[in-house]
Amino acid sequence: xxxxxxxxxxxxxxxxxxxxxxxxxxxxxxxxxxxxxxxxxxxxxxxxxxxxxxxxxxxxxxxxxxxxxxxxxxxxxxxxxxxxxxxxxxxxxxxxxxxxxxxxxxxxxxxxxxxxxxxxxxxxxxxxxxxxxxxxxxxxxxxxxxxxxxxxxxxxxxxxxxxxxxxxxxxxxxxxxxxxxxxxxxx
Amino acid sequence: xxxxxxxxxxxxxxxxxxxxxxxxxxxxxxxxxxxxxxxxxxxxxxxxxxxxxxxxxxxxxxxxxxxxxxxxxxxxxxxxxxxxxxxxxxxxxxxxxxxxxxxxxxxxxxxxxxxxxxxxxxxxxxxxxxxxxxxxxxxxxxxxxxxxxxxxxxxxxxxxxxxxxxxxxxxxxxxxxxxxxxxxxxx
Numbered sequence: 001x002x003x004x005x006x007x008x009x010x011x012x013x014x015x016x017x018x019x020x021x022x023x024x025x026x027x028x029x030x031x032x033x034x035x036x037x038x039x040x041x042x043x044x045x046x047x048x049x050x051x052x053x054x055x056x057x058x059x060x061x062x063x064x065x066x067x068x069x070x071x072x073x074x075x076x077x078x079x080x081x082x083x084x085x086x087x088x089x090x091x092x093x094x095x096x097x098x099x100x101x102x103x104x105x106x107x108x109x110x111x112x113x114x115x116x117x118x119x120x121x122x123x124x125x126x127x128x129x130x131x132x133x134x135x136x137x138x139x140x141x142x143x144x145x146x147x148x149x150x151x152x153x154x155x156x157x158x159x160x161x162x163x164x165x166x167x168x169x170x171x172x173x174x175x176x177x178x179x180x181x182x183x184x185x186x187x
Numbered sequence: 188x189x190x191x192x193x194x195x196x197x198x199x200x201x202x203x204x205x206x207x208x209x210x211x212x213x214x215x216x217x218x219x220x221x222x223x224x225x226x227x228x229x230x231x232x233x234x235x236x237x238x239x240x241x242x243x244x245x246x247x248x249x250x251x252x253x254x255x256x257x258x259x260x261x262x263x264x265x266x267x268x269x270x271x272x273x274x275x276x277x278x279x280x281x282x283x284x285x286x287x288x289x290x291x292x293x294x295x296x297x298x299x300x301x302x303x304x305x306x307x308x309x310x311x312x313x314x315x316x317x318x319x320x321x322x323x324x325x326x327x328x329x330x331x332x333x334x335x336x337x338x339x340x341x342x343x344x345x346x347x348x349x350x351x352x353x354x355x356x357x358x359x360x361x362x363x364x365x366x367x368x369x370x371x372x373x374x
Contacts, residue, residue: 185373
């Protein structure tokens with residue numbers, strides 16, 4: 001059943017604009033819905049609250065990480081497997097998405113509640129990733145450490161990717177950050 | 188001015204008990220205050236809301252990390268400096284605090300809003316730590332990676348430390364986890 005094709009995406013775009021112009025606190029779910037000609041009821045059919053609108057896509061991102069785990073050779077080390085997961089997640093953010101990601105981040109940076117939700121999203125993906133590594137035979141500690149290190153690399157790479165003037169792809173940045181991690185822990 | 192010596196600590200203890208027995212959602216700030224003979228007004232003089240009660244002590248923990256950075260030799264690498272910070276933070280959790288930490292964690296584990304706040308606390312400390320590493324001359328990327336890796340090690344070590352039956356000190360666990368991180372990133 002598709003009542004409104006694309007409604008979540010339209011709501012997300014509208015929310016981002018309203019949060020950016022009016023402020024997150026000052027914007028209601030009803031206003032977001034009305035700004036794109038949808039009802040409050042439709043809004044709440046897709047999202048539990050206005051905060052969740054900015055996190056639409058989280059499950060697709062999680063799946064992108066998991067696809068990258070599955071794509072790693074069976075004999076890959078936990079860190080190599082995680083690097084494959086990060087490359088796969090990076091392909092989720094092509095260059096044409098950079099401007100959107102930048103706008104979303106600047107809204108998040110202004111709101112502690114959104115920052116909390118964002119770090120929790122990444123922590124939750126790290127937990128999923130650790131589970132996938134354990135399923136491939138990594139022991140518990142190695143799985144947690146590799147998964148969290150991968151999410152650290154992803155988070156730092158993403159922050160670089162959305163900087164003004166940055167032109168490298170997210171995957172290329174992540175490769176550099178992984179290299180720096182190896183250098184750093186060898187010291 | 189100390190209106191009620193020890194009021195924050197009493198409120199924290201009371202909140203933990205009420206959250207554990209009645210549930211976080213079902214407990215109000217007023218009930219927490221009343222259970223230790225304090226007023227709602229006193230509660231809100233110390234905390235902005237009931238969630239914050241569980242995060243009393245965050246600034247002291249942040250300071251413990253910073254003290255560990257300051258205690259590292261000037262020529263320590265970013266990762267060695269962070270290891271010093273984690274050892275210092277670990278001393279903030281002596282064995283006699285384990286039971287309290289365990290009770291607090293089991294309340295947090297049941298509540299997404301508390302989990303978000305907890306990961307945000309650690310992310311915020313990682314940002315502080317990165318700033319302290321930059322101030323010692325680390326470049327930006329090395330500082331971020333080392334700081335976040337240190338917080339990852341701390342978080343994983345802490346989760347082990349509060350397990351039932353675990354008897355090693357937090358500092359000893361952290362030493363083992365740092366060793367595993369070095370092994371993992373060398374693979």
